[in-house]
Amino acid sequence: MSEMLGNQYFLSRNYSKAASIFLKVYSQYPQNLSVRKKIIICFIQTGEMDKAFDFFYELVKEDIAVIINTNPVADDCPCTELVEKYGMILPYEENSKDLKLLLAMLWLYCDANKSLEYFKQLSLLNREEKKYNDVIIMIEKHLSSNKIKTN
């Protein structure tokens, strides 16, 4: 299966078809970070939140910059339109863990600070989930190292 065809489906916002192709590419080339980054968006869009978080967690651990350095315009990443769309639902579903997790993951593609806020909220809601804390630490580490660089 070709990554390029998956990219085409991704660009035309056909996430279920894109996901099935990207997963096959991933099974062949697990080191392909760009594909893994897109799989997360596909799973979010197909409502498979647990799978999305599994991929998200592994990718953040491996190289958080792959997600943080996304250029939504140049990469045609739908993250900005999605955070806007799902953000509008949040006031009505303020206790939804899935919705918070979805926004936490999506915001990392466009604004790491916002993502951090959501992961902190999630961590308070689910203290036993260690992975949220791990993500928080990794985002903070990335942000502080970037601060040092800019200083």
Place this chain on the structure above:
Amino acid sequence: MKEQIFNEEILNSLAEGVLTVDKNFKINFFNRAAEQITGYNKSEVVGQLCKHVFKCELCQLRCPIGMVLESGTDIYDHNSSIEMKAGSRKPIRLNAAILKNSNNEPVGGVISFRDLSELMKLKSSIISPTNYLGMVGHSKPMQEIFSLIQEIADCEANVLIHGESGTGKELVANAIQATSLRKDKPFLKVNCSVFPLNLLASELFGHVKGAFTDAVKDRPGRFELANGGTIFLDEVAEMPLQTQIQLLRVLQEGTFERVGESVTRKTDVRVISATNLNLKKALDENKLREDLFYRLNVIPINVPPLRERKEDIPYLVEHFIRDYSKIYKKDVRDIDDNALEVFMNYPWPGNVRELENAIEYLVVRSKNGKNISINNLPPSFRANTIVNSVEASKEIQKDNTSQLVKLLEKHHWNKTKVAEELGVGRTTLWRMMKNLSLEEKE
């Protein structure tokens, strides 16, 4: 490195625009002709997503390279249009293919394209007394239609084209769009009768993900995609009443909502519509809303059936022979007088479309370098017209005897059924049988 420069020089020497994209659909090469055709510099587009730059008509619906990836077949000579740097659109003819690496995996795509704007200008300037933008007609009613299209070229009013099936309503719509102020803008066509009731609204106005079972993603409708341009609504009177109300709102206010969404969107679209229904009857039976009818029918155009403009038949025949000879690579020159006489006497219930199909059949069956003769006519056609010309009937007598016998045997010599299949009366069939010396089976 030297080889790459050499290849680029070759591509830059082509008159065809060439661009290549990487596997992420970002442009990585753009030749000189592409710069000239589009107005963009290479440096402005390299690294950009292809669809963001050109907004090709196809990008909105199906990316040409995506189509090649899916089908595995390259695209040749596909007509489309792209947006120039200046904002206007240009008609192009494109080819698309995939670039693969040594593992046979797609790693990019190449699109080559030609600028068709000069050709289109030339085509539209070829307006002879009998050929107007692809429409053939020497008769008074057709000449009046051609004049009317010229007169309304500068106005943006909606047009309703009425005519029997096969009379060429879509060609009239094409000509109106091609001569209008919106000729360089999108022109989309929707046949309102082919969509299930609940899907037409989605097709016209778009939908959001989850609006119905198959709505797996947000999709813009035709009115959104045609913004600034023209939409052709064929079989408009077949539209469900609920959708007619939505269409009326677009015509009155230029606003609509996607199915399943409450956000009101704006659009500026000129509507050309067509129908073959009896509009008075449709209005009386409340199948077509009166207020919508008046909005659509600002400029009414009635395309006459072929039987009412028989003087156009020789010109149409000549036109289709020329077209189909090219398509089938045949050297068919003309139609002989007897065959033309049969054509002139035939009522053509399927109008120009039926005539076109008949000519296609005849060109396929004819031998190179010869005229189309009555012997090549489709069997049902010959049987229908056999009584119209004594001379013609003599010529085809031999061939028709066996055809008619076959038909009679098929219906166990039931003349009512045979006459029905031939579309003639029993008396006519009796006369045909008598002419062909066919004895009646007891």
